[in-house]
Amino acid sequence: MELDKIGEYVKEVQDGGTLAVITEDRVAPLYLDRCLRSLRAAGFRTAEMVLPAGEATKNGGQYLDLLEFCAEVPLTRTDGIVALGGGMVGDLAGFTAATFLRGIRVIQVPTTLLAAVDSSVGGKTAIDLPAGKNLAGAFHQPALVVQDPSLLDSLPEDIFRDGMAEVIKYGIIADLDLFSELGDPAWVRAHIGTVIDRCVSIKKSFVEADEFDRGLRHMLNFGHTIGHAVEQLSRFTISHGSAVAIxxxxxxxxxxxxxxxxxxxxxxxxxLLRVWGFDLAVPYPKEAVFRALCADKKRENGGLSLVTLDRIGACRIRPLPLEEVEALL
Ligand SMILES: NC(=O)c1ccc[n+]([C@@H]2O[C@H](COP(=O)([O-])OP(=O)(O)OC[C@H]3O[C@@H](n4cnc5c(N)ncnc54)[C@H](O)[C@@H]3O)[C@@H](O)[C@H]2O)c1
Incomplete structure (x- = not known):
């Protein structure tokens, strides 16, 4: 798919009307004009909102400002929001679309590898609260995801690598062939569109089996339970991808x-994780990691579900009592 044809793609899911493009100030200078031009050429009215880049923007105040913005445009129930950016924009604009007028259409245009393979598909939207990340959110499936891999060409190396942790995860949980191909970074770069397609089809199969994350979808959390604990202990100075790799x-x-x-x-x-430059040492004592695990919002009554490995390409969800988790660590 190509960003310059977004207007044509959107016509398939929305018959005229207005589109509010929500983006941020690192992505806007690169891609906003192309997006708006194509939407206008296809006959849509447009409005745009450029937010400050970075996770700190994904907050309640910004969310309320976006709702006001949608009302001022004004957007109606037959209009839509275009989320042009990485996972931060995708989550915040997606949550706005999920709740404005009790839900309007959202079109996701991922511009990071993480957003392309993960956050833009599956329908999870969220904002962060002072008490923690992604604590308020909604399931709201996008009407369309515009995957243009050339938008990743401008990504800094460390942000691309962060997304690679999720790509490697898909290989581990469901695709031995994909896993085997990821050992050659030059091949991955040259075939990034194919790699994204394969990751998205894996994610799609888990989401279709368990849209509301009550069972099988947990499999997508391989590495994330300890990863979230490490991320939190570092006060988010260790990136999400690096923490998931650990x-x-x-x-x-x-x-x-x-x-x-x-x-x-x-x-x-x-x-494989080392090939991609990830440092795999856990930089905290296991007692601290265990305490952070216990605070995880996905904790169930008296226990935790860990996703463990059977073999590369197959994992399983193990609900375990906390004492057993502690012993495993
Ligand atoms: N909804 C879900 O299912 C889901 C899944 C995983 C993560 N997330 C969320 O996604 C967010 C992380 O996403 P992310 O890693 O994409 O972060 P991000 O959106 O903050 O982007 C990372 C950095 O890359 C920059 N950037 C984005 N696109 C660019 C481009 N094409 N060229 C140059 N720079 C670019 C951004 O300005 C930012 O500095 C977190 O908020 C996380 O909670 C959501």
């Missing part, structure tokens, strides 16, 4: 130690 390496170690997977698979996972 979490995946740790889960592979735990799985091998329990003979749930082979030592060979554990070593292949650790080696």
């Amino acid at each position: 979490g995946m390496a740790r889960m592979a170690e735990i799985s091998a130690a329990q003979s749930w997977c082979s030592e060979e698979d554990r070593d292949r996972i650790r080696a």
Whole structure:
């Protein structure tokens, strides 16, 4: 798909009317004009809102300002929002669309690798609260996801690498062939569109089986339980991708130690993460990691579900009592 044809794609899901493009100030100079031009050429009225880049923008105050903006445009129930950006914009604009007039159309245009393979698909939208990340949100499926891999060409190397942690995760949980191909970064760069398509189809299959995250969709959290704990302990100075990489390496170690997977698979996972430059040491004592795990919002009555490894390409969800989780760590 091409950003310059977004107007044509949107026509398939919306018959005229207004589109409010929500983006942020690093993405806007790169892609906003092209997006607006194509939408106008296809006959849509447009409005735009450029927010400050960065996770700090994904907050309640900004969310309320966006609702006011939608009312002022004005958007009606047959209009839509275009979320042009990474996961921050996708989550915030998506949550705005989920709640304005009790829900209007959202079109996701991911501009980071993480957004392309993860946050733009699956319908989870959210804002952060002072008490924690993504604590207020809604399920709201996009009417359309415009995947233009050329938008990733402008990504800084570390942001691209962050998204690679999620790509590697898809290989580990569901696709041995994909996993095997990821060892060659030059190949990945040259075939990024294909890689994204394969990740999205894996995510789609889990979301279709469990849209509201009550069971099978937990599988997408491989490496994330420990990853979130590490992210939180670092006060978000360790990036999401780096924290998830640590979490995946740790889960592979735990799985091998329990003979749930082979030592060979554990070593292949650790080696691939190192190829992509991830540091796999857990920089906190295990007691601190355990305490942070206990505060995880996904904790269930008296226990935690860990996604463990059977083999590369197959994982399983294990609901475990907290004492057992502590012992595994
Ligand atoms: N909804 C979901 O299912 C889901 C899943 C995973 C993560 N998330 C959320 O996604 C967010 C993280 O997403 P992210 O990593 O994309 O972060 P982000 O949106 O903050 O983007 C990361 C950085 O890249 C810059 N950027 C974006 N696109 C660019 C481009 N094409 N060229 C140059 N720079 C560009 C941004 O300005 C920012 O500085 C978090 O808020 C997280 O909670 C949501």
